[in-house]
Amino acid sequence: MTEVARPSEGAGVGGAGTTGADAGGPRGGEALPLDLDAAMEDAAAAPHRAGAPGPGVRRARAWLSRAVEPGCIDFWRFVDEVGPVDAVRLVRGRRASPRIRGLVASRVDQDLSLADLRRAERCGARLVVPEDDEWPGPRLHALTVAVADEPVEPAHQTERTKALVPPVALWVRGPGRLDELVERSVAMVGSRASTAYGEHVAGEMAHHLGERGWTVVSGGAYGIDAAAHRGALAAGGPTIGVLACGVDRVYPAGHEALFARIAETGLLVSEWPPGAAPHKHRFLVRNRLIAALTRGTVVVEASSRSGAQATAKRAHGLGRGVLVVPGPVTSAMSVGCHELLRGEELGARLVASAAHVVEAVGRLGEDLAEPPDHPADARDGLSDVAVRVLDACPVRTGASPERLAMVAGCDVLDVLKVLPALELAELVEWTGTGWRLTPPPGKRTPAR
């Protein structure tokens, strides 16, 4: 589904056109000075063209993304209130409040904004800012709502690593367009010390999700994360790795090839500028982003009281579905999953297949990769089994009835019973080797 993910307006869209030379200026307009403060003054004075990031905004946010650790409520509120250019001017001119000045004190005189933007460019990355079309605003809205609930007094606020604060900007590496990729996305998280069972299930599930054009989002770690990314990649599906270090760094080091493949077809995303190290506390801050960017979080394997459980709690707090894959009760790596399913507070749902995941997070009528141009009632009139089989059908490669039965979680006989009706309604078609969703007219590709 890579074609859906590519920027529809060419490489210049969003942050993709940001080069070192125009990093501080309006797109296609006159260049701003190389000196940060001079650039900010010029940007503040320049006329703002509607519908695009104002002059200096990207450079301002590049500087801000290094000035204070992400996940800081007061700093985000400050930037949100005065805007990025004025935020930099006020901070650098020592005119911000003592609280804000305290937050940036250690890094206020440093300026690596141009260097960061250039370093990003060298590895095929760019900075996506809230002012861009590509910014996944609707997804991150839950964070904006959450931060609005936090008290003003720092002592009463949720501790930083737990605070639900929107990112100031996102460093993004890869060909995918962030807002489009996260629109139909699912997080898949779990233990690093996963078992063969967990990796198999994560891989299969991610593969099936990828086949249907769902983006699999994970953290790029060993174990379940890696299995999820690989499963999605194997299906040619988009996948996003949300990192706790710079998008040009590889952590863990053993994932160099994996990250390279993700950056080729999907996206590596980080709140930290290029070169940033994967400090431990950053993973906790990063986790909220995985939950926020996706429609739901699938926990595949988790030991008792694991990080995956914390991510699930975070997802629930953001109004996202918590989906849990069970396992053998004899496996320590499934204890955390079973704890989640036994607890009532997160409303965790058991999922055993990609079809279950799509059923839980897919919006009505959006379950198909392309909106069907069949009248809505062709689908509405279907039996429960027929809907599950339909949901199990891949977009491109045909699948056997046995495969459909496995994905849909029903009997092969039931699949064979409903397929003729689905074909008659032109919802599915036979490719010669298997069944797939009928492509919308005009988008017909030869069956693969």
Add this chain to the structure above:
Amino acid sequence: MTEVARPSEGAGVGGAGTTGADAGGPRGGEALPLDLDAAMEDAAAAPHRAGAPGPGVRRARAWLSRAVEPGCIDFWRFVDEVGPVDAVRLVRGRRASPRIRGLVASRVDQDLSLADLRRAERCGARLVVPEDDEWPGPRLHALTVAVADEPVEPAHQTERTKALVPPVALWVRGPGRLDELVERSVAMVGSRASTAYGEHVAGEMAHHLGERGWTVVSGGAYGIDAAAHRGALAAGGPTIGVLACGVDRVYPAGHEALFARIAETGLLVSEWPPGAAPHKHRFLVRNRLIAALTRGTVVVEASSRSGAQATAKRAHGLGRGVLVVPGPVTSAMSVGCHELLRGEELGARLVASAAHVVEAVGRLGEDLAEPPDHPADARDGLSDVAVRVLDACPVRTGASPERLAMVAGCDVLDVLKVLPALELAELVEWTGTGWRLTPPPGKRTPAR
């Protein structure tokens, strides 16, 4: 825990004293005639001694248990209304309503009541009737309530195999006292085509339940049923096999040794008279009894749309807890379990250990095999983990902290952290080889 199960008033209690000679008469009183109709007339005329089954009642119910297939609403209502002796008199004298006469038409002239009672006696079985102290009335009350909801018109009634009708009498084989054994009992059901995983879990769970004095009730079938019975037997715990054939028959034939062991220490129970064949429809009728007799039903492995799911639905309908053991999502034998856990309608709860089962079905303060004489608040003040560890402690044989952690589903470190507090509160004790519940004073046995 067999000692709890043995009849406290010796072998003569309840139906245990029923011999061929006094089968139709009051216990210890004058014998009634061998001819059924004469015996019933004598019984109807005889004075009724309060607090014991009336004269002829056992013989009447023996005849009734063969006259109409169990699970028939109208017949049960008829017997309930006029009483067993008059029921036999009215039916045999062709004075019952046409509907009732129609129900018994094919078997009304047959009389095997004495032969059945003698045949039962020969295999160490007896007939327990609702008029006995041993009758598990409180447990079966849910069936009495359910049948009261059924309409009078047969055409509007639930179909026979699904009807929730109390039994007319129960043929019972073994030393256990039925009412006592079912008081703290859990049903464990699942697939006959079980996997090694399912059998392992069923066996372990039944073992732990048996260790804590819980009766494991199952159907004596291959697979999960057998694993559950064996697990309970291995722990020296009571177990009940509820059969769809006579208690002197072995079905499946391969379970001859298993049934013999159950009959030695627990109970085999059936609504059908000795010699009755295991007809297919009888299993469906039997299943309601497994659900009714127990506090909750644990489903260990079930394929999609299996009988175990039907039993779970039945249990829910009777207000019993539906407890489900998850498994690998890659296993067809766990698909039914996951369906139950995904469905909302039965309120199915995921259980991964015996502790979870006891937590779900155990009444407050009854979780320990013996009521503790520690003040209630010794337990009340405990943390969640401490309660789980306490619930995991066996009654007799000491268990290692690792074992406790596994059973309680928590970390060994947590177990080691809470054990000192539990010991200080005199709730647990060290046996030299492991931890167990502190026996109540006066019941102290040497640690095994």
